[in-house]
Amino acid sequence: MTMTVERHTASAAGGEERECAVRLDHVTKSFGSRRVLDDISLDVAEGRGFVILGRSGTGKSVALRHIVGLVRPDSGRVFVRGDEISALSGEPLARVRRQIGFLFQSAALFDSISVGENVAFPMRRHTPWPEAEIRDRVMAKLQSVGLDQDYEKMPGDLSGGMRKRAGLARAMALDPALLLVDEPSAGLDPITCEEIDELLLGLKQQQGTTLVVVTHNIPSARKLGDELVMLHEGRIAAQGPVQVLEQSDDPLVRAFMASSHSG
Amino acid sequence: MLELARSRAATHLASVGEFAVFAGNAARQSLVPPFELQETVRQLYELGLRSAPLIAASGLAVGVVLSMHTRASLERFGAESMIPAGLAMALVRETGPLTAGLLLSGRIGAGIGAELGAMRVTEQIDALEASAVDAFRYLVVTRVVACVIAVPILTTIMNFAGILGGFIAERAATGMSLGLYFERAFSLINATDYVPATMKTMVFGFLIATVSSFLGFNTTSGTEGVGRASTRAVVLSSISIIVANVVLVRLIFFLFPEAAG
Ligand SMILES: Nc1ncnc2c1ncn2[C@@H]1O[C@H](COP(=O)(O)OP(=O)(O)OP(=O)(O)O)[C@@H](O)[C@H]1O
Ligand SMILES: [Mg+2]
Numbered sequence: 001m002t003m004t005v006e007r008h009t010a011s012a013a014g015g016e017e018r019e020c021a022v023r024l025d026h027v028t029k030s031f032g033s034r035r036v037l038d039d040i041s042l043d044v045a046e047g048r049g050f051v052i053l054g055r056s057g058t059g060k061s062v063a064l065r066h067i068v069g070l071v072r073p074d075s076g077r078v079f080v081r082g083d084e085i086s087a088l089s090g091e092p093l094a095r096v097r098r099q100i101g102f103l104f105q106s107a108a109l110f111d112s113i114s115v116g117e118n119v120a121f122p123m124r125r126h127t128p129w130p131e132a133e134i135r136d137r138v139m140a141k142l143q144s145v146g147l148d149q150d151y152e153k154m155p156g157d158l159s160g161g162m163r164k165r166a167g168l169a170r171a172m173a174l175d176p177a178l179l180l181v182d183e184p185s186a187g188l189d190p191i192t193c194e195e196i197d198e199l200l201l202g203l204k205q206q207q208g209t210t211l212v213v214v215t216h217n218i219p220s221a222r223k224l225g226d227e228l229v230m231l232h233e234g235r236i237a238a239q240g241p242v243q244v245l246e247q248s249d250d251p252l253v254r255a256f257m258a259s260s261h262s263g
Numbered sequence: 264m265l266e267l268a269r270s271r272a273a274t275h276l277a278s279v280g281e282f283a284v285f286a287g288n289a290a291r292q293s294l295v296p297p298f299e300l301q302e303t304v305r306q307l308y309e310l311g312l313r314s315a316p317l318i319a320a321s322g323l324a325v326g327v328v329l330s331m332h333t334r335a336s337l338e339r340f341g342a343e344s345m346i347p348a349g350l351a352m353a354l355v356r357e358t359g360p361l362t363a364g365l366l367l368s369g370r371i372g373a374g375i376g377a378e379l380g381a382m383r384v385t386e387q388i389d390a391l392e393a394s395a396v397d398a399f400r401y402l403v404v405t406r407v408v409a410c411v412i413a414v415p416i417l418t419t420i421m422n423f424a425g426i427l428g429g430f431i432a433e434r435a436a437t438g439m440s441l442g443l444y445f446e447r448a449f450s451l452i453n454a455t456d457y458v459p460a461t462m463k464t465m466v467f468g469f470l471i472a473t474v475s476s477f478l479g480f481n482t483t484s485g486t487e488g489v490g491r492a493s494t495r496a497v498v499l500s501s502i503s504i505i506v507a508n509v510v511l512v513r514l515i516f517f518l519f520p521e522a523a524g
Pocket of ligand 2: 061105
């Protein structure tokens with residue numbers, strides 16, 4: 001299969017005035033003999049919504065894990081807000097990570113503590129806030145994802161969609177400047193899904209949060225993505241705003257964009 | 264065939280090397296701040312205090328059996344009055360530490376292997392890292408410190424429970440009074456019997472925690488992997504304790520010649 005590679009980087013589109021929140025610079029990553037990311041370069045502008053699309057198993061989650069430094073590239077570099085996270089360890093790495101909120105595809109809630117304590121965890125670790133303030137803030141975060149009744153519940157007792165939302169609340173706990181979310185709408189009903197999109201959109205518009213969203217949900221991608229990228233077989237198959245992807249010469253990209261599949 | 268065996272051996276050797284680095288880091292980081300005090304205390308409770316009933320009950324049973332054996336052998340020499348002292352000596356010097364060590368490799372090793380393994384495969388360890396928490400320090404170092412503190416204390420509990428078990432057997436056999444029993448039991452024991460033998464269980468604690476954390480931390484392939492990590496944690500920490508014990512007893516005899524007397 002031949003792929004047309006279209007590159008519209010953030011810096012090329014908007015000049016150099018918008019600083020890069022995230023930059024992947026010729027990142028290549030293999031697991032065993034399988035090359036999952038093959039020389040990927042992309043820029044995410046500060047305060048924008050960046051959507052990663054692609055079929056299952058094309059390395060979207062792996063790309064996201066590079067940004068938070070959970071996976072290191074075999075070659076190439078990853079920058080977050082000016083710091084080369086792919087070269088950091090120890091306290092400097094932790095300092096960069098404190099600016100990032102991360103929603104795992106599996107939600108990855110700490111299952112030995114309650115939902116509320118999961119959201120409180122980053123606050124307890126990284127802020128001097130007193131107990132009452134933490135409690136208030138946790139309630140506010142839970143409320144924003146519609147889980148304000150579930151503070152005391154244990155993660156094992158939640159439904160899949162609830163786990164996802166609890167994970168999102170935890171990712172937002174410290175009001176990060178950069179929010180990375182892996183399939184936020186997977187397992188959600190259309191109404192809740194729309195509410196989550198509105199929540200993310202609100203963060204971007206009101207607080208200037210940079211969003212990097214992996215999703216299979218095209219309506220969400222349209223709503224959240226100022227810029228979209230489609231990965232295919234380890235490479236970038238298409239990149240640009242919605243209109244560019246819709247008019248791509250690549251039938252796969254067009255087919256992807258035309259689907260109304262949500263979830 | 265030879266090729267396969269060689270590559271197998273190389274993999275095992277590489278794991279041993281990785282383990283050495285892992286254990287070395289755990290030892291070093293347990294001595295330098297920042298200390299995860301709250302989490303360490305929680306582990307002391309989970310791994311230590313909650314093992315106490317198992318240890319106490321087993322100690323009693325071991326004491327009863329040991330006393331029956333001691334009676335059987337000492338009666339032949341008409342030395343029944345030595346039963347309490349002989350029993351206490353056997354317990355404090357070797358039976359208590361080794362039995363406690365093996366029981367705890369079972370309980371604590373399986374627990375750590377399964378818990379950390381599950382956290383690995385459900386991405387909770389990654390989630391800790393992504394939340395800017397040093398997962399090794401938070402999960403491994405706290406457990407290692409808790410075990411190094413708890414195992415000697417649990418061993419001491421085992422010794423006391425064993426001596427008490429011995430009393431129960433003795434009482435049933437001869438109706439000996441508690442006062443006389445304890446007087447006789449402790450008549451021969453001194454610090455060189457208790458201190459080195461109990462200190463060596465700090466090494467047992469270190470081995471149990473590092474071996475099982477290593478296996479849990481490096482778990483792969485889902486639920487099946489978690490089960491395997493848990494089983495291997497028990498097997499390998501038990502073996503490592505038995506082997507380390509040989510070396511440690513040799514070392515104690517070398518450093519405290521009176522302990523051999
Ligand atoms: N830690 C790992 N070890 C080995 N292989 C891995 C690892 N992480 C990811 N992979 C492989 O990398 C490929 C891409 O995985 P990834 O999770 O990024 O896919 P994805 O695009 O997120 O798919 P989905 O939409 O299904 O979530 C897969 O083939 C996967 O098996
Ligand atoms: Mg994925």
